[in-house]
Amino acid sequence: MKTVSWMFAATLIALNFAAVSFAQTAPGKTCAMVYQSENFSGQQLVIGDGYQIANLQRVPFGGYSDSWQNRISSAYVAQGCTLILFQYFNFEGQTVSLANRYPTTQRPVGGQYTALGGFDNLASSLICSCAQ
Ligand SMILES: [Ca+2]
Numbered sequence: 001m002k003t004v005s006w007m008f009a010a011t012l013i014a015l016n017f018a019a020v021s022f023a024q025t026a027p028g029k030t031c032a033m034v035y036q037s038e039n040f041s042g043q044q045l046v047i048g049d050g051y052q053i054a055n056l057q058r059v060p061f062g063g064y065s066d067s068w069q070n071r072i073s074s075a076y077v078a079q080g081c082t083l084i085l086f087q088y089f090n091f092e093g094q095t096v097s098l099a100n101r102y103p104t105t106q107r108p109v110g111g112q113y114t115a116l117g118g119f120d121n122l123a124s125s126l127i128c129s130c131a132q
Pocket of ligand 1: 035036037038070071072073121
């Protein structure tokens, strides 16, 4: 896993924030895409392979003054990748691990987490990495 400081990761995300297609997303491999609302709706945040974002409050949410802290409600995780969400800043508190390593006949299909249950609107930091 590459180590990327939150500042660097947040800068990359901010630069790519307006992107809506895979082709224009984060530099390098896309690890995951997270969404404001369930079923991949609302604002989208693209997360590159190796990103470690220690404080989602520093990641701007759309064009507003708000942040991505306590916003994430659904996620798509790329093949071979794992997205770990943390309840608090600096990778603390409860976690949920969202992986995409299952055959498409099993749930979640292709790493598509349409809802996050008890982790809805709870993440304050995250780590995403993919198998080499
Ligand atoms: Ca939300």
